[in-house]
Amino acid sequence: MVPPAPPASVRLVIFAGDHGVAGHGVSAFPPDITGAMVRTFLTGRAGVNALARAHGVHVRVLDLGCTDEFADLPDDLRSEVQRHKVHRGSAPIHKADALTEREYAEAWAAGEAAAREELAAGGDLLVTGDMGIGNTTPAAALVAAALGLSAAQVTGRGTGVDDPGLARKTAVVERALTRLGPRAADPAEALRGLGSADLVAATSFLVTAAGAGTPALLDGLLGVTCGLYAERLAPGTAAWFAAGHRSPEPGQALALEALGLSPLLDLGMRLGEGSGAVAAVPLLRGAAALLRDVALLEELG
Numbered sequence: 001m002v003p004p005a006p007p008a009s010v011r012l013v014i015f016a017g018d019h020g021v022a023g024h025g026v027s028a029f030p031p032d033i034t035g036a037m038v039r040t041f042l043t044g045r046a047g048v049n050a051l052a053r054a055h056g057v058h059v060r061v062l063d064l065g066c067t068d069e070f071a072d073l074p075d076d077l078r079s080e081v082q083r084h085k086v087h088r089g090s091a092p093i094h095k096a097d098a099l100t101e102r103e104y105a106e107a108w109a110a111g112e113a114a115a116r117e118e119l120a121a122g123g124d125l126l127v128t129g130d131m132g133i134g135n136t137t138p139a140a141a142l143v144a145a146a147l148g149l150s151a152a153q154v155t156g157r158g159t160g161v162d163d164p165g166l167a168r169k170t171a172v173v174e175r176a177l178t179r180l181g182p183r184a185a186d187p188a189e190a191l192r193g194l195g196s197a198d199l200v201a202a203t204s205f206l207v208t209a210a211g212a213g214t215p216a217l218l219d220g221l222l223g224v225t226c227g228l229y230a231e232r233l234a235p236g237t238a239a240w241f242a243a244g245h246r247s248p249e250p251g252q253a254l255a256l257e258a259l260g261l262s263p264l265l266d267l268g269m270r271l272g273e274g275s276g277a278v279a280a281v282p283l284l285r286g287a288a289a290l291l292r293d294v295a296l297l298e299e300l301g
Contacts, residue, residue, distance in 0.1 A: 006288040007125035010057045010217075010281055011118045012048070012274045013205065014041060014129035015111075017065030017198030020092030022134030026169040028160045031133045035068030038131060041273075042077065048129060048273035055281045057127070059274075062114060064107060065090055065132075065197035084110035086197040093138055094175035097193040099200065104188070107197040111204025119212055125284070126209045127244075128202045129274025130222035134158075136249060137169055139225040141176045141194045143251040145184035146228055147258055151177060156221075156249035159270065187232035199226060206230040210237035217284065219277040220247035220270070224255045231259060242284065244277030245269055 016038050022031040040046045041061040044053075052059045063070065063082045067089045070078050086106045090098040099107065118126055136158035144154045151174035157166055176194055183189040191200055203226040209216045210230070218227045218241055231238040238259050245265035246253065256263060264280040 003291040004288045005292065006285040007281070009122040010055075010125045010127065011121065011123035012052060012057050012059050012127040012129050012278060013114055013118060014048070014059065014061040014131055014274055015198035015202045015205070016061060016063050016131040017135075017196050018067045018089040019132055019134040019138060019196055020090055020098070021094065021137045021172055024092060024094070024168065024172055025165060026137045026161070026172055027134045027158060028165065029133050031067070034066055034131060034133050035070065038063060038066060038068070038070070038081065041131070042073070042081070046273060047271050048275040048278055051275055051278045055278060057278050057281060058121075060118075061131070062110075062201070064110060064201050084114060084201065086110060090196040093141060093194050094172045094179065098138065098196050099192045101192070103197060104192040104200055107200035108204045110197070111201035112208045114201065115205045115208035115212070119209070119214060123214065125215055125217060125281075126205070127217045127219065127274050127277045128205055128223050128226060129219060129277075130198065130202070130272050132196070132198055135196070135198070136221055137172055138194050138196055138199065139221045140249070140251045141173045142190060142199070142225050142229065143255050144173065144177055145180060145190040145194060146187070146232060147254060149254065150174070154251035154254060156251065158249070187229055191229050202226040203229045203233070206241070207234045207237055210234070210240035213240070215240050215242065217241075217277045217280065218243050218261070219274045220245065220272055221249040221252040221255075222272065223274070223277065224252050224259070224261075228255045228259060244280035247276065
């Protein structure tokens with residue numbers, strides 16, 4: 001619609017999952033932080049929750065592949081969080097494919113279903129968020145596979161690993177790319193081999209939103225990586241994407257360039273969760289208001 005209406009119902013879905021590489025020294029934090037952060041989202045105490053309240057964004061978290069079963073949660077809440085769960089953690093990508101073919105299909109269907117649920121709830125701008133310790137490692141590998149780059153070109157510090165940690169992480173990405181080999185040319189095989197249930201679901205979520213003619217706002221490395229694979233799997237979907245912010249991760253900058261997207265914010269944020277995209281929502285609303293409400297030159301006088 002021209003001019004566009006400012007987005008009234010912005011809906012963020014945080015796709016959570018654990019990654020086998022997290023046990024191989026690629027992250028500054030232990031794997032059990034994933035489950036702890038899912039609980040923090042549910043209580044509304046995470047960084048993205050604070051930003052979402054400030055900007056009128058609805059937040060939902062889904063467990064696609066967490067090792068934590070959240071047995072302490074009330075049954076109804078646990079059922080909602082795990083309604084699209086595929087499995088408990090992905091395989092370490094430098095040793096094996098992250099997902100089986102069945103798990104890949106289930107994760108794709110989960111992302112479609114989640115997008116349809118948000119659209120049915122009235123969402124007119126959808127946002128993906130991520131939670132999973134070690135998840136910048138598979139994301140970096142996916143960007144390298146898509147763009148034909150080396151591990152050194154795409155691998156960053158994630159949540160802040162030191163130099164030895166960065167070296168271990170780069171080595172894991174390099175081994176994963178070598179293991180994948182020529183399958184990198186097939187985006188579905190690359191996503192199955194190097195991704196995870198949460199990344200596959202987020203990619204499917206973006207493809208489904210674009211197919212419905214609903215724009216999506218991408219967050220950091222994870223969101224832009226999923227956007228890159230959405231475009232590879234369904235060419236033309238990137239026309240429905242905007243980039244919320246620029247992450248310090250080198251892989252994100254390379255994926256943004258490949259998608260032809262310029263981020264709205266550049267604040268050095270590396271929190272994840274969808275926080276950078278949510279922080280950019282007021283800019284999108286303001287831009288839509290300007291297009292709708294400002295008089296044209298021929299209307300003056």
